[in-house]
Structures are given as structure tokens and as C-alpha cells.
Amino acid sequence: MSMSKLQQAVTDRIISRIEEGGLSAWIKPWVDIANADRAMPYNLKTGDEYKGINIFVLLVGAMENGYSHNSWLTFDQAVSLGGSVRKGEKSQHCIRYGVYDKKSKDGSKDDDKKSAFIKPFYLFNVEQIDGIEVPAIIAKTPKSVSERIKDIEALVQTECDLTNLGFGIGGNRAYYHRGIDSIKMPEGEFVTDDDYAATLAHELTHATGHSKRTGRRAILEDKFKDDAKALYAFEELCAEMGAAMICAEYGIVGDHLQHESYIDSWFNALKRDPSMLLSAASHASKAHRYLMRKDDVVAVESPLDIAA
Numbered sequence: 001m002s003m004s005k006l007q008q009a010v011t012d013r014i015i016s017r018i019e020e021g022g023l024s025a026w027i028k029p030w031v032d033i034a035n036a037d038r039a040m041p042y043n044l045k046t047g048d049e050y051k052g053i054n055i056f057v058l059l060v061g062a063m064e065n066g067y068s069h070n071s072w073l074t075f076d077q078a079v080s081l082g083g084s085v086r087k088g089e090k091s092q093h094c095i096r097y098g099v100y101d102k103k104s105k106d107g108s109k110d111d112d113k114k115s116a117f118i119k120p121f122y123l124f125n126v127e128q129i130d131g132i133e134v135p136a137i138i139a140k141t142p143k144s145v146s147e148r149i150k151d152i153e154a155l156v157q158t159e160c161d162l163t164n165l166g167f168g169i170g171g172n173r174a175y176y177h178r179g180i181d182s183i184k185m186p187e188g189e190f191v192t193d194d195d196y197a198a199t200l201a202h203e204l205t206h207a208t209g210h211s212k213r214t215g216r217r218a219i220l221e222d223k224f225k226d227d228a229k230a231l232y233a234f235e236e237l238c239a240e241m242g243a244a245m246i247c248a249e250y251g252i253v254g255d256h257l258q259h260e261s262y263i264d265s266w267f268n269a270l271k272r273d274p275s276m277l278l279s280a281a282s283h284a285s286k287a288h289r290y291l292m293r294k295d296d297v298v299a300v301e302s303p304l305d306i307a308a
Contacts (some may be wrong), residue, residue, distance in 0.1 A: 009275045010053060023244045034251065042072070056241075124141065125178055172189060174189075183200070195254040205246070216238065234276070241284030245284065246288060
């Protein structure tokens with residue numbers, strides 16, 4: 001399958017799901033899986049979490065098939081662990097990006113010339129595999145609403161302490177002010193406390209774009225320098241996806257993640273250029289991993305960052 005067809009196939013599948021109910025429709029089943037296993041899809045053999053668009057591909061696969069586990073293996077990994085994929089089971093079609101060095105005309109490696117490649121890889125949920133020990137489903141005690149709010153507020157406080165992010169409560173709307181690097185949350189404007197927490201996760205994801213954090217904003221301003229509307233919509237999609245990951249981590253099921261008014265205007269462009277959704281998922285994944293302190297996030301967009 002060509003690079004463009006592979007990107008298009010993955011993009012079409014995710015977009016159709018978003019159009020069906022928005023990212024908010026994913027949170028409840030995602031949280032249910034997270035309550036039985038880890039919040040992010042991960043490789044059972046290596047323990048590494050998947051990133052970027054593969055998070056959403058595997059989430060959709062788990063939802064469609066009713067899986068309770070978030071752990072996955074390739075066919076060969078399953079065999080190496082003494083297991084076997086059951087006959088007739090279908091894999092999830094994921095994406096791996098990379099770069100390779102181009103060679104000069106004389107056949108030597110040219111360090112200044114690199115080219116991206118994309119190729120598929122296929123994953124099976126542990127519930128599709130016989131002969132391996134699957135992670136035990138642990139009945140986790142759900143956190144109270146106040147605990148979930150404290151979890152999100154702790155992420156905000158960490159950024160306030162480490163990077164001087166501003167935070168305040170007042171007014172009648174939630175927003176992140178890029179110019180002064182500050183989040184403002186309204187008081188008493190939410191139907192539920194989970195909605196407050198989900199909204200705060202969304203604004204906090206916006207804040208990760210600052211140069212003091214992941215540097216996403218500068219990258220996007222360069223990418224969309226001639227289209228302010230596209231920049232706005234793309235950033236909102238990044239914030240929605242990042243907030244969905246944070247909500248899954250903390251068991252937050254709010255109705256906030258429904259910015260169709262922002263995202264719908266971008267769907268046609270996403271369909272014309274399927275790499276855009278993959279890029280948005282990459283940026284969202286970086287923001288999530290940065291906030292959860294899962295790895296060192298560098299403020300550079302490269303094909304390697306889009307999917308792992």
C-alpha cells in the first residue's frame with residue numbers, strides 16, 4: 001500500500017468515528033478499558049505505550065470489538081511469547097514512520113539529505129491470542145469527582161511551578177491566553193464537575209504549545225502562516241485529542257470534548273490532506289506525554305514523532 005493510501009485509510013476511519021459522536025463519545029468506553037488496564041494502548045512484550053494516531057486506531061479497534069485490555073502484540077511477538085493468534089482474527093492496521101539517509105550519486109551517504117517513509121504494521125489485542133498470560137483485569141476503585149479534579153489541577157500546578165504558567169478563576173468563559181501564558185477558568189459555569197475537569201484539560205493542552213513546553217505553536221504558525229482559520233481549527237483539534245488522552249488517564253467523563261464548531265470546519269481539509277490528522281494526533285500525543293512526564297518532548301516535528 002502506498003504512503004498516501006495508507007494515510008487516507010487510517011484518516012478515513014478516525015474521521016468517521018469523530019463525525020459519529022465527537023471525541024466525547026469515546027471517553028466512557030476508553031475510561032472503562034483504562035479501569036481494567038493501562039489508560040494508553042501499549043505493547044505487552046516491551047511495555048512501551050503507542051503514540052500519535054496509533055492511540056486512536058487501537059482505541060477504535062478495542063471499542064469496536066469490546067476488548068477489555070489495552071495491551072497489543074504483533075503476530076511475531078505473540079509467537080515469541082509462546083502464543084498463537086486465533087484463526088480468523090483481524091489485526092489493527094497501524095502506522096510506523098521513519099527516515100532514511102539518501103545517498104549521493106557516488107553511492108555515499110549524504111547526511112544533509114533525508115527522506116521520510118511510512119509503512120504499516122499490524123497488531124492483535126491480547127484477547128485475540130491463545131497461549132499467553134494476559135494482564136489480570138484489576139477492579140480499580142473509581143476516584144471521586146474531587147480526586148479527578150485534583151489530578152488535573154495538579155498538572156496545572158506543576159506547570160505553574162516549573163514554567164511560570166499563569167492560572168486564574170473568573171469571568172464567564174474558559175481560555176488560554178497565549179500572550180501572557182495564562183489559563184483562565186470561569187466560576188460556576190459547568191453542568192458537572194467532570195465538565196470542569198475536561199475543560200481544564202483542554203485549556204492545559206493549549207498551554208503546552210508554548211515555547212517553554214513543547215513549542216507546538218511556533219511549528220503550527222510556520223505551517224499555516226497564510227491561513228489563520230486553519231491554524232485555529234488545527235490547534236483546537238490538537239487540544240481536543242490531547243484532552244481526551246488526559247481524561248482517559250484520570251477517568252474523567254465530561255461532555256466538554258465536543259468542539260464540533262471548531263473541528264467540522266477542518267474536516268474537509270483533513271480529507272484532502274490525510275497527513276494532517278496524523279500530525280494533529282502526533283502533537284496531541286506529545287502534549288499528553290509532556291504533561292504526564294512520560295518522556296522528554298522536543299519541540300521539533302518529524303515523521304518519527306507521528307507514530308511509534
